[in-house]
Amino acid sequence: MQLALSTWPEVERYLQRSTAIIIPIGSTEQHGPNGLIGTDSICPTTIAAGIAEKEDVLIAPTISYGMSQHHMGFAGSVTLRPSTLIQLIIDIVGSLEKHGFTHLYFLNGHGGNIAPVTSAFSEIYADFTNDGKQAPRCRLANWWRDAAIAKLAKALYGDAEGHHATVSEVALSYYAHPEAVKQAAMNPAVAATGEFYDAADFRRKFPDGRIGSSPQLATVADGERFYQLAVETLREDFLTFIKS
Amino acid sequence: MQLALSTWPEVERYLQRSTAIIIPIGSTEQHGPNGLIGTDSICPTTIAAGIAEKEDVLIAPTISYGMSQHHMGFAGSVTLRPSTLIQLIIDIVGSLEKHGFTHLYFLNGHGGNIAPVTSAFSEIYADFTNDGKQAPRCRLANWWRDAAIAKLAKALYGDAEGHHATVSEVALSYYAHPEAVKQAAMNPAVAATGEFYDAADFRRKFPDGRIGSSPQLATVADGERFYQLAVETLREDFLTFIKS
Amino acid sequence: MQLALSTWPEVERYLQRSTAIIIPIGSTEQHGPNGLIGTDSICPTTIAAGIAEKEDVLIAPTISYGMSQHHMGFAGSVTLRPSTLIQLIIDIVGSLEKHGFTHLYFLNGHGGNIAPVTSAFSEIYADFTNDGKQAPRCRLANWWRDAAIAKLAKALYGDAEGHHATVSEVALSYYAHPEAVKQAAMNPAVAATGEFYDAADFRRKFPDGRIGSSPQLATVADGERFYQLAVETLREDFLTFIKS
Amino acid sequence: MQLALSTWPEVERYLQRSTAIIIPIGSTEQHGPNGLIGTDSICPTTIAAGIAEKEDVLIAPTISYGMSQHHMGFAGSVTLRPSTLIQLIIDIVGSLEKHGFTHLYFLNGHGGNIAPVTSAFSEIYADFTNDGKQAPRCRLANWWRDAAIAKLAKALYGDAEGHHATVSEVALSYYAHPEAVKQAAMNPAVAATGEFYDAADFRRKFPDGRIGSSPQLATVADGERFYQLAVETLREDFLTFIKS
Amino acid sequence: MQLALSTWPEVERYLQRSTAIIIPIGSTEQHGPNGLIGTDSICPTTIAAGIAEKEDVLIAPTISYGMSQHHMGFAGSVTLRPSTLIQLIIDIVGSLEKHGFTHLYFLNGHGGNIAPVTSAFSEIYADFTNDGKQAPRCRLANWWRDAAIAKLAKALYGDAEGHHATVSEVALSYYAHPEAVKQAAMNPAVAATGEFYDAADFRRKFPDGRIGSSPQLATVADGERFYQLAVETLREDFLTFIKS
Amino acid sequence: MQLALSTWPEVERYLQRSTAIIIPIGSTEQHGPNGLIGTDSICPTTIAAGIAEKEDVLIAPTISYGMSQHHMGFAGSVTLRPSTLIQLIIDIVGSLEKHGFTHLYFLNGHGGNIAPVTSAFSEIYADFTNDGKQAPRCRLANWWRDAAIAKLAKALYGDAEGHHATVSEVALSYYAHPEAVKQAAMNPAVAATGEFYDAADFRRKFPDGRIGSSPQLATVADGERFYQLAVETLREDFLTFIKS
Numbered sequence A, B, C, D, E, F: 001m002q003l004a005l006s007t008w009p010e011v012e013r014y015l016q017r018s019t020a021i022i023i024p025i026g027s028t029e030q031h032g033p034n035g036l037i038g039t040d041s042i043c044p045t046t047i048a049a050g051i052a053e054k055e056d057v058l059i060a061p062t063i064s065y066g067m068s069q070h071h072m073g074f075a076g077s078v079t080l081r082p083s084t085l086i087q088l089i090i091d092i093v094g095s096l097e098k099h100g101f102t103h104l105y106f107l108n109g110h111g112g113n114i115a116p117v118t119s120a121f122s123e124i125y126a127d128f129t130n131d132g133k134q135a136p137r138c139r140l141a142n143w144w145r146d147a148a149i150a151k152l153a154k155a156l157y158g159d160a161e162g163h164h165a166t167v168s169e170v171a172l173s174y175y176a177h178p179e180a181v182k183q184a185a186m187n188p189a190v191a192a193t194g195e196f197y198d199a200a201d202f203r204r205k206f207p208d209g210r211i212g213s214s215p216q217l218a219t220v221a222d223g224e225r226f227y228q229l230a231v232e233t234l235r236e237d238f239l240t241f242i243k244s
């Protein structure tokens, strides 16, 4: 059940059955020579839709812009400052809480969101505690960090899975958008890996945007495998969460 | 050309051809008994996609959450505080400017966004001026206020077009999402109209969420007419803008 | 009854009779070759004083600084960032509400204030709603947009009324401050008109600060006509407001 | 020379002669049974006008709202949060600096403004230093703390001058606005004195708003003496400042 | 009783006996050729520990970073923006209030903190008042401004005590950290004095960081005298405060 | 070399030799029945001092207050909002960068700081990138997550090491402050473990403040082992960092 495609009386009835909601959150940032700039938003959006096919759960519109400052050296990347993202999360959580939602499951596609969104949860909890009110429960679920997902990626690609513009995320985005599959030469085949600090440093060390990955391996077929596994495993995580 | 479905080298090449971008912006808020909560986001998203079919123009991911405080009396509505929305716009504009975009066309579906987004533009211009730099040009285009659109709505529905959950926007959203067409009894047929101030006042005066409208008149076929007209008229507005 | 010239026991007694207040708000910005930098503050201040002569209504001190970023290319203009003006309005409204004021009528002299002040009202309503409290009613009345005022300006000056440094506002400021009437050659007689974006663009297109106007037509006598009409028409608007 | 009554070409010419400006700043807060709510704004506004009669100096519009949280227990008092006042000062200083003003003399009428305005100056200096630019020089001159003023008050009223709603400030405001002279019984004749912390504590300890003063002693004639002395002594202070 | 060296059950028991707490606050900034960068933190930390030897009072961890923008021309100085320091104080006060602390005694070692901390208190009081709650009582005690301390410094050093990097504070820091006593040639023996505005102006006028002082006179023995006097006199001030 | 015990000329000379600095950061929060409220600050402060004995490295004053909202159910805990902590880090980093520091090593003792401090680094990098400047390199090193430390804790205590108020951190704090070793009965011997969300939930699930640990096992002797290991292993991490 998509919030964007529902009416308010439908949401009112949903709230009689459940006070949980899934909010996909991603980013708009470079994903290497053949990865889509929307990869991190497309993946959780797609997984959430899959969960909603199996469960009676409401899916909020995707937060498509995230914290991507380290990708700003590549055309088309957009970043929110962490402090802006924190305020955005605070407002969305506050609004949903007003209607009676108690369990907010943020299905995340982007590592750079973890610190600001976690900070936002703390700020929200602090504010509710401060006002003597019970905060809604918030959970940030990072789909690609799920053990089963990581295992499948390892089995399929070994170290070529990489750390940014990974094969698995590119494959999943291709499954969701087969019309957008891209071809691009990459050299070296497996990108370099390592630490970085700011956007200039990132661009210097990873000139085509990949970290440690070979996303030319990504296929729609593999994407479907990640999709089905992610729907299954994150659905279980969600069901566990709403019982907490 | 959708930014979310492009790679960064594709954006780099686009920037050789054009430094303009369209950013759809909407809201997540009640639209009466049969209107979709995503109406205000769906409409500009759909129109932007239509423009992109005719012009070589880049479309950014839709900003799906807007300033909707007056709708908070209805389940499922989400609002950003104006100050949050201002920061969000500042960050998106700032990011795009870094890559060389000079003309940012915000295609808006929601009246409540006008004041904060206009404020954000002023804050951006002030900051750039203050730093001795040239600001990117920003335009907020409100599709439903276009003269041709308003004329068509008037011709089709007269006063029953209304002011919120209007027939035209519901029709356009139905055209975009025929799978989500809803039926709902409405009484009175044409909703009351008038001024309001806060969310409680809104709910009191407009108990089913409509202001002055009869969205039960909305059809997919009418939606298509609005779609085609809006693509045409806003495309022209965009082309004029990028020449400024 | 001027708040600045009252004692607190007098205000306490006033609150027994009425919980409405008028707050003039303007700007400090260039108004062309012969217009006063304080024009936008002087006009609503003067009109408010005129209303107070006819009604038992409290007038707060004028907010003399507004959002004027686009005028920063001209010496003496001062601008608040929109986010600052929003906080300023929030604090003033919050303070007045504490004393029991329920109807806050902002009598505005400057178009650039509309977006931030409207944003502030939304933020205030959102905050009160969020705290489960009833917000005070706020209204932003833009004197120059009143239909009767616009009609008189049209009748007197036709298109030479213009859009910034208009004949009507300069005339009204001259009526209020006949000691400050200025003479200045203007070329062309009627200034150019058009859209602009930032301060540099404004200065480039409108090198003497006027947009579409011929403020050399302004006279004290005309100013008195605008004054009397504005007092009458805005007084009615105010009386309607306090009944809402 | 009043900024509000000048045109931008006049300011441009002034800047050829001088880059100094006086900005009166006050508050809107209770001043006891017979003191005006605008006292703290009226006093520096009046003194500044007096200085401008003797010196070729530009006077900006008065900042009429200040930091008055401790007076919020009395009807009609308005307070800005310190953080709002800081932002307001930052914006005004930043705007004036853009036009070339180098010496900003804030002529202050209210003790509660000292901490936030001083904080604002530090924030401004820090920001300019951080950007590698030279900050404009800012000075906060508190008229009532001038040694000559304090001496005259002591000579005229001894301890009955008091600490809030002082005889001298009420007298000066009466001189400026003889039409607003008020009569009020006060008991005890000299108000209690002591420390306080928040608004409730203030109201409890000083139930009529006065601290240690007998403002029933205030006369227009005394006000004129304070006026003339303040114009003289603050003019000198200003002249010293602009040489720094 | 040091908060950092206590357990939460010990604090819970303390709150049965007392709801007062001392929070030392200083800075990290240059203190001339032989003064320690931590001088302003070391002094109140040391005095607080001395008070705690004589009274059953809880001492919070020292706030070691303060508002020091004017010292930024000297290596090793760190400054918080006033607005950051205000938020820091708000959070610390808010946290302590939640546990039942009612009297918060900030023992201050740095003049630059006075404006922002005073502003923070006002903001806290305003917020509590606004929420209809009683604020905790906050006091900022500036140890070096105590009359007895100033008198001793005058007796020992006359005018060579100075205004920054004073002999008394350097002496007290040496008493606390005899292992860190430094020797440095200073020329002139007594530093220049005068007003300053920003960091560059400070460095220009006071090239070695001192204002009006001869800190080469500082000795551990003198430091002990200041220590014992400060413990006595501030202990009394604290005891008076907690009775308010 | 402690910054607090240095003079500015000493820092100036240090900057000739090195542009790296270590900034310990902790928290002020409950650590169970026998753990010190300052544990998270004491540990990194102590380790940093140990590193400074072996390397010529400057140690900044400890940031003693952190993000501890989930501990607010226990007396004496103090929390900064994440947004405050972010601003604090921004200011400290910005100040140090001004003096030429290029490598800022935050030695962290508290898990709750990770998200806000990481967010702050991103905001800093974004701001510098935005201004076209090279950001200083920032690293957050969490001493207790070091592999060697975790291995030692596992070897000594197995699962009784726990997740909050761990044996290792309590032991290290005891080594640093043997005068503050506490005895407390704990039941059960090994505390419960599990997830939590806000402060009330934490207190409900972990009524004495421990998560999964048996801190009654902590001894000064064990603390010394952790100290020596941590100094060695974090020193190496620091040396690697400054070469990046």
Ligand code: NI
Binding pocket: A031, A039, A040, A109, A110, A164, A165, A166, A169
């Ligand atoms: Ni990704």
Ligand code: NI
Binding pocket: B031, B039, B040, B109, B110, B164, B165, B166, B169
């Ligand atoms: Ni709509």
Ligand code: NI
Binding pocket: C031, C039, C040, C109, C110, C164, C165, C166, C169
């Ligand atoms: Ni105007």
Ligand code: NI
Binding pocket: D031, D039, D040, D109, D110, D164, D165, D166, D169
């Ligand atoms: Ni006063």
Ligand code: NI
Binding pocket: E031, E039, E040, E109, E110, E164, E165, E166, E169
């Ligand atoms: Ni000092």
Ligand code: NI
Binding pocket: F031, F039, F040, F109, F110, F164, F165, F169
């Ligand atoms: Ni810990």
